[in-house]
Amino acid sequence: MSATIDSRQNQIIEEFEMFPDWMEKYEHIIELGKELNLIDESKKIDDNLIKGCQSRVWLSAEMSPEGNVVFEADSDAIITKGLVALMIRVLSDATPKEIAESNLHFLEEIGLNAHLSPTRSNGLLSMVKQMKMYGLAFSVR
Amino acid sequence: MKRNAAYDLNALRREFPILDREVYGHPLVYLDSAASAQKPRVVIEAQREYEAHFHSNIHRGVHTLATQATEAYEGVRSKLTEHINAARREEIIFTSGTTDSINLVAGTWGRANLNSGDVVALTRLEHHSNIVPWQILAKEKGFDIVVIEIDEDGSLCEESLKAALSRSPKLLCVSHVSNTLGTVNDVTRITAQAHEVGAVVLVDGAQAVPHKKIDVRDIGCDFYAASGHKMYGPSGVGFLYGKAELLEEMPPWKGGGEMIQTVSFEEETTFNVPPYKFEAGTPHLSGVIGLGAALDWINSVGLDKIAEHEEALIKYASERLSEIEGMRLIGTSKDKASVVSFLVDGTHPSDIGTILDQLGVAVRTGHHCTEPIMNKLGIPGTVRASFAAYSTFEEVDALVAGVERAVKMLR
Structure with missing residues (x-):
């Protein structure tokens, strides 16, 4: 497993230890959502749209000159956007191989795993799958 | 205005075992009966x-x-x-x-x-x-x-x-x-x-x-x-x-x-x-x-009595929700039953639903399997609270308090 991705996850787990109360936890996620740089409008196209049942998520990926995958994303729902920001912090700017082989455990450890359940139709699970697909696609190029 | 149901609401609620449940440490406030109503013990x-x-x-x-x-x-x-x-x-x-x-x-x-x-x-x-x-x-x-x-x-x-x-x-x-x-x-x-x-x-x-x-x-x-x-x-x-x-x-x-x-x-x-x-x-x-x-x-129980109680709940919920700044009730036709749908300016329905869930309040958010309505009204979806014979005015109060709290967090 990638050391980069793992240490990023540990950092988030540590960060969330400061918020034992659900309300503070969600307030923090909402803050992260507000801070996430908006995706360039030109990338908010249907091709980049991951349609969940409830909120919409846009995701685009590019290769950096250093050979890392750089993700950009946005959502029309702020809690989803905050969760998307966490995903980007963990997976963006890593090598395709690291992304494809990543094992995401941080959501479970910070007590937000329900958001990744297939019954939660917020598009987050589809987004994680899509990010790994990008990793896979770029790694075979 | 709160108005007593024409039947013993507390006794009626006791016939529904699921209404005793707690969610995240809060008593369940089930406002999703339009998706599926709960069952009384006799059923x-x-x-x-x-x-x-x-x-x-x-x-x-x-x-x-x-x-x-x-x-x-x-x-x-x-x-x-x-x-x-x-x-x-x-x-x-x-x-x-x-x-x-x-x-x-x-x-x-x-x-x-x-x-x-x-x-x-x-x-x-x-x-x-x-x-x-x-x-x-x-x-x-x-x-x-x-x-x-x-x-x-x-x-x-x-x-x-x-x-x-x-x-x-x-x-x-x-x-x-x-x-x-x-x-x-x-x-x-x-x-x-x-x-x-x-x-x-x-x-x-x-x-x-x-x-x-x-x-x-x-x-x-x-x-x-x-x-x-x-x-x-x-x-x-x-x-x-x-x-x-x-x-x-x-x-x-x-x-x-x-x-x-x-x-x-x-x-x-x-x-x-x-x-x-x-x-x-x-x-x-x-x-x-x-x-x-x-x-x-x-x-x-009597469908007339149930309808009368639900009508009072819809009216009360519409009035109380309207006190929230930026509230937009979606669907305000004269003759209404069952549901109150709404949006709050500057918030997404799914975010409100997520926060309400943490407070034990079950509502439905999204397009409710009616995408053509959403397209026509140009909205991403709504938050929908729906009522049944067992719903109470106190549950409406819990909904309103929950929405107020959610809006404060989200804006």
């Missing part, structure tokens, strides 16, 4: 009792259990006939729910009667399950679908209705109560207007049956579809009412046991009479028994 017990002591396959059996199971099953058909004031018990077909009922009409009456050049009128308010079966069939048969539009308040646009009727549709499909906006459509008048131009009328009653006394002969419609689980009964069971003369002419839909008269490889297979012609295979027996218990339960 749960009736199903259990049936499975434990009476179960056997119905019809054709000579032994005691088969006879008792058949009597119980057919007894519910009679009960339902009376409940919706159908003329004959043969006009009630048990299905797996409203969706199944509508697909049955599309698959038999629709397939036999709709052709290229014909017009089917649907309202913008319809649930996907009263849109998609017609779209699938239209693709195959080549008929046109014309949409009856809605006004800003969510009521049906009279001019659009007239325009649709002027095209002499062969079929008009209308929901009795909108699951998203709560609009109550005047289905009696609409049916009469549609009949004048020769249209057959299908009413989707899924959201109406738990809230209103249904009289299919007064409405005059040709088909009426509903689900058990919206009316305090089990899921996986529902019914289709169809006028006898139409059911008799309609070809069978699903083939299988029970729906046949004789089956032969040498001669033509012949079919049973309605309703059996449309009940292929072993039905959801305990579900039908549970539905019977639900009907008894509803009648023991």
Whole structure:
């Protein structure tokens, strides 16, 4: 497993230890959502749209000159956007191989795993799958 | 204004075991009855009792259990006939729910009667399950679908209705109560207007049956579809009412046991009479028994009293929610039932729903399987609170407090 991705996850787990109360936890996620740089409008196209049942998520990926995958994303729902920001912090700017082989455990450890359940139709699970697909696609190029 | 229900609300709530539950340490505030109502103990017990002591396959059996199971099953058909004031018990077909009922009409009456050049009128308010079966069939048969539009308040646009009727549709499909906006459509008048131009009328009653006394002969419609689980009964069971003369002419839909008269490889297979012609295979027996218990339960409380209480809740919820800054109630037609849908400026419905869930308040968020309404109103979805006989004013207060808290966090 990638050391980069793992240490990023540990950092988030540590960060969330400061918020034992659900309300503070969600307030923090909402803050992260507000801070996430908006995706360039030109990338908010249907091709980049991951349609969940409830909120919409846009995701685009590019290769950096250093050979890392750089993700950009946005959502029309702020809690989803905050969760998307966490995903980007963990997976963006890593090598395709690291992304494809990543094992995401941080959501479970910070007590937000329900958001990744297939019954939660917020598009987050589809987004994680899509990010790994990008990793896979770029790694075979 | 808070107003006491015409029945002992606390005692009634005690009949629903699930209402004792807690979610994230908060007492459950269940405001999602339009998606599925909770069941009183008598319904749960009736199903259990049936499975434990009476179960056997119905019809054709000579032994005691088969006879008792058949009597119980057919007894519910009679009960339902009376409940919706159908003329004959043969006009009630048990299905797996409203969706199944509508697909049955599309698959038999629709397939036999709709052709290229014909017009089917649907309202913008319809649930996907009263849109998609017609779209699938239209693709195959080549008929046109014309949409009856809605006004800003969510009521049906009279001019659009007239325009649709002027095209002499062969079929008009209308929901009795909108699951998203709560609009109550005047289905009696609409049916009469549609009949004048020769249209057959299908009413989707899924959201109406738990809230209103249904009289299919007064409405005059040709088909009426509903689900058990919206009316305090089990899921996986529902019914289709169809006028006898139409059911008799309609070809069978699903083939299988029970729906046949004789089956032969040498001669033509012949079919049973309605309703059996449309009940292929072993039905959801305990579900039908549970539905019977639900009907008894509803009648023991009184639909009028339930409707009166829910109306007061809707009014109170609308008033209290409107106190929140940036509140937009979606669906404000004069005659409303069952639901209050809303949006708050600067927030997304799914975010509000997520925070409410943390507070133990169960609402539905999203497009509620009515994307055409959302497209028309240009909104991503709504937060929908829906009420039932067991809902309380205190639960409305909890909803309002929860929304206020969510809005504060989200903005």
